[in-house]
Amino acid sequence: MNPNATVNVKAALPARLAGLKRLALNLRWSWDLDTVRLWRRMDPDAWERSGHDPVRMLRGLERERLAALADDDDFLAHYDRVLADLETYLAREGTWYARRFPDMADAGAVAYFSAEYGLTECLPIYSGGLGVLSGDHLKAASDLGVPLVAVGLLYRQGYFTQRLDERGNQLEEYTEARPRDLPLAEVRVGGRALVVEVPLPGRTLRARVWRADVGRVPLLLLDTRVTGNRADDRALTDRLYGGGTEMRIAQEVLLGIGGYNALRGAGLEPRAYHMNEGHSSFLVLEHLRRLVQEDGLALAEAREAAGRALVFTTHTPVAAGHDHFPPELALQHIGHYGAALGLDDTELLAMARRPAEEATFCMTCLALRGAQQANGVSRLHGAVSRSMWHALWPERDSEQVPIGHVTNGVHLETWLAEELKELYAERFGRIWPEVAQSERFPDRLASVGDRILWGLLARQRRRLADFVEGRLRAGRAVARDGMRLDPDALTLGFARRFTPYKRATLVLRNVERMAALAWAEGRPLQLLFAGKAHPRDEGGKALLAEVGRLATEGPLAGRVVLLEGYDLELARALVQGVDVWLNTPRPPLEASGTSGMKAAANGALNVSTFDGWWAEAWREHNRAAAPIGWVIGPEDVGVDPLGGEERDDSDAAALMRLLEEQVVPAFYRRDEDGLPREWLARVRASMGQLTPFFNTGRMVGDYAERYYTPALRVPTPA
Numbered sequence: 001m002n003p004n005a006t007v008n009v010k011a012a013l014p015a016r017l018a019g020l021k022r023l024a025l026n027l028r029w030s031w032d033l034d035t036v037r038l039w040r041r042m043d044p045d046a047w048e049r050s051g052h053d054p055v056r057m058l059r060g061l062e063r064e065r066l067a068a069l070a071d072d073d074d075f076l077a078h079y080d081r082v083l084a085d086l087e088t089y090l091a092r093e094g095t096w097y098a099r100r101f102p103d104m105a106d107a108g109a110v111a112y113f114s115a116e117y118g119l120t121e122c123l124p125i126y127s128g129g130l131g132v133l134s135g136d137h138l139k140a141a142s143d144l145g146v147p148l149v150a151v152g153l154l155y156r157q158g159y160f161t162q163r164l165d166e167r168g169n170q171l172e173e174y175t176e177a178r179p180r181d182l183p184l185a186e187v188r189v190g191g192r193a194l195v196v197e198v199p200l201p202g203r204t205l206r207a208r209v210w211r212a213d214v215g216r217v218p219l220l221l222l223d224t225r226v227t228g229n230r231a232d233d234r235a236l237t238d239r240l241y242g243g244g245t246e247m248r249i250a251q252e253v254l255l256g257i258g259g260y261n262a263l264r265g266a267g268l269e270p271r272a273y274h275m276n277e278g279h280s281s282f283l284v285l286e287h288l289r290r291l292v293q294e295d296g297l298a299l300a301e302a303r304e305a306a307g308r309a310l311v312f313t314t315h316t317p318v319a320a321g322h323d324h325f326p327p328e329l330a331l332q333h334i335g336h337y338g339a340a341l342g343l344d345d346t347e348l349l350a351m352a353r354r355p356a357e358e359a360t361f362c363m364t365c366l367a368l369r370g371a372q373q374a375n376g377v378s379r380l381h382g383a384v385s386r387s388m389w390h391a392l393w394p395e396r397d398s399e400q401v402p403i404g405h406v407t408n409g410v411h412l413e414t415w416l417a418e419e420l421k422e423l424y425a426e427r428f429g430r431i432w433p434e435v436a437q438s439e440r441f442p443d444r445l446a447s448v449g450d451r452i453l454w455g456l457l458a459r460q461r462r463r464l465a466d467f468v469e470g471r472l473r474a475g476r477a478v479a480r481d482g483m484r485l486d487p488d489a490l491t492l493g494f495a496r497r498f499t500p501y502k503r504a505t506l507v508l509r510n511v512e513r514m515a516a517l518a519w520a521e522g523r524p525l526q527l528l529f530a531g532k533a534h535p536r537d538e539g540g541k542a543l544l545a546e547v548g549r550l551a552t553e554g555p556l557a558g559r560v561v562l563l564e565g566y567d568l569e570l571a572r573a574l575v576q577g578v579d580v581w582l583n584t585p586r587p588p589l590e591a592s593g594t595s596g597m598k599a600a601a602n603g604a605l606n607v608s609t610f611d612g613w614w615a616e617a618w619r620e621h622n623r624a625a626a627p628i629g630w631v632i633g634p635e636d637v638g639v640d641p642l643g644g645e646e647r648d649d650s651d652a653a654a655l656m657r658l659l660e661e662q663v664v665p666a667f668y669r670r671d672e673d674g675l676p677r678e679w680l681a682r683v684r685a686s687m688g689q690l691t692p693f694f695n696t697g698r699m700v701g702d703y704a705e706r707y708y709t710p711a712l713r714v715p716t717p718a
């Protein structure tokens with residue numbers, strides 16, 4: 001790739017601070033506390049106003065301020081340190097990957113495709129869990145030295161900005177980010193902006209390409225705001241999950257096929273491809289076309305070679321989460337691949353046919369047939385997926401369906417509280433992330449005494465209380481007038497996409513009983529909620545309004561806050577500050593979930609139905625003297641989607657009983673030193689056992705071992 005990309009920072013930086021551009025344009029700052037502190041100290045208010053975007057902040061800083069900083073020895077020492085650290089990080093040779101696979105040095109890169117990336121709050125190209133997982137995946141790949149290059153779309157308006165009126169009704173706002181205000185560089189090749197062209201019905205779509213550097217991993221983002229495109233095509237990359245079916249298929253053609261060619265145009269020649277969810281599975285067709293037309297393989301050989309080089313991850317058992325299109329519409333968009341591959345329309349459509357639903361072009365089916373490596377995202381979800389897609393392999397038993405699992409994780413350096421990172425750095429040294437991801441972590445954690453641990457959790461809770469009060473003052477939360485948070489009260493958090501199966505209001509069903517708990521003299525409890533509903537999900541919006549109503553009227557008002565605009569910043573504040581993380585999906589509809597992993601790593605205890613990652617955590621990582629948290633309702637589920645509402649009553653009752661009989665007493669039972677010893681034993685068990693496994697270092701390592709390196713070892717066609 002041409003490193004000569006145009007950079008976006010135009011502020012006239014003093015020569016002594018010229019490296020700020022380089023620091024701003026590599027997103028490694030987003031998980032490096034020392035660099036974030038550098039941005040913050042340059043101008044704390046400007047840092048907040050910029051939406052935590054160093055490019056925008058630098059652009060707006062006064063010349064005098066920059067001159068003063070260039071003359072401030074303390075600041076300069078800090079600046080030199082983080083810049084040198086970035087260079088060391090980027091140049092490191094003995095990475096995990098290099099040590100683990102010494103024979104793979106020249107084996108090439110894996111291209112990772114995802115419709116969304118949650119990397120940092122200033123880059124609004126994510127909606128929720130899928131995006132955050134993709135972002136954390138790239139960061140961990142960079143840390144481990146896994147040779148990844150990534151592709152996505154640059155949504156200028158993002159998903160949407162959520163506003164809540166004073167009753168909790170969601171309003172969607174769309175504001176536009178300008179690429180020049182973002183930590184992006186335009187990709188140029190031979191002195192000219194790279195443009196990829198993709199055929200769409202009756203026209204050619206053009207896209208330019210931006211690049212975000214995620215540590216060592218380049219992420220290419222396609223942008224159709226290009227002169228020459230039709231008006232609707234210029235708006236194609238405005239919004240994530242925004243338009244109707246036609247817009248969706250065009251976006252997916254752009255991602256899968258345009259993305260494939262953007263990589264080649266930029267001179268990145270990946271040898272294997274990872275489709276993170278079915279949005280990018282049109283790349284199967286483009287890869288086959290290339291093997292047949294450019295490399296001269298027969299279709300059967302091409303299918304075999306492609307299958308071995310492609311990896312596919314499915315992310316949900318919810319039917320609506322799997323894209324499908326009317327076959328006629330699909331043919332209008334990708335029908336030309338028939339001629340290229342020597343297939344008629346029926347044969348081409350058969351590649352994406354969903355058994356028993358002949359008249360759909362199913363993106364998940366195309367990916368499952370195209371990729372020989374396929375996986376779900378937790379042990380339970382692997383089994384649910386094998387059952388769900390069994391019809392594609394009717395001759396096999398369900399257990400033999402070729403879908404495995406790689407359990408999700410979270411990027412610890414992104415998600416851990418500052419207080420905790422400092423403590424770990426002090427106790428375990430600079431290599432603390434390695435310690436936290438190793439088997440010896442529970443023992444090392446034992447060296448942190450109860451008093452220190454409890455003090456840490458109290459500081460984290462207080463910071464959350466301050467954060468929420470700031471949001472209340474700014475009118476960015478729904479609560480009873482004048483409500484204040486109690487920084488010493490047991491604090492529960494629930495934040496996720498608002499959609500019926502996640503049951504946001506399960507904990508609020510019995511209002512009187514909950515109010516009795518919340519207002520109990522001497523042992524109060526408070527609840528924080530946040531989440532977005534998809535603009536067309538009326539059920540999800542009704543749940544938001546229900547939480548908003550309970551936050552403002554009736555006996556729970558004053559103990560419940562609904563925070564506006566769930567994003568990475570708010571997610572960090574919540575998972576780092578709460579005592580209990582609530583997770584109440586109807587099993588087995590939650591493929592994994594990752595917010596509970598973030599909360600656990602920060603010392604919160606999970607209270608969750610037996611689903612997704614929690615089923616696995618409970619069964620396989622629950623071996624200490626104290627349990628790692630609590631399970632709501634029955635401890636086993638079948639793999640066939642129940643999703644039934646009949647469980648709601650019994651789960652709500654089980655949750656109330658847990659809170660009344662176990663959670664609240666354990667939190668408030670203090671010994672003569674004022675410490676909740678039983679609570680802390682659970683916190684220790686949870687942090688110690690869950691952190692080393694439910695992180696993206698382990699996860700990306702699993703992908704590298706089981707899928708990436710075998711895919712990279714496939715010989716290239718002669």
Ligand SMILES: *Cc1c(COP(=O)(O)O)cnc(C)c1O
Pocket residue numbers: 127128129130132495496497566567568571572592593594595596598
């Ligand atoms: C972690 C995260 C998610 C995913 O968490 P779930 O447990 O799957 O809901 C969604 N949105 C944001 C902003 C996150 O940080």
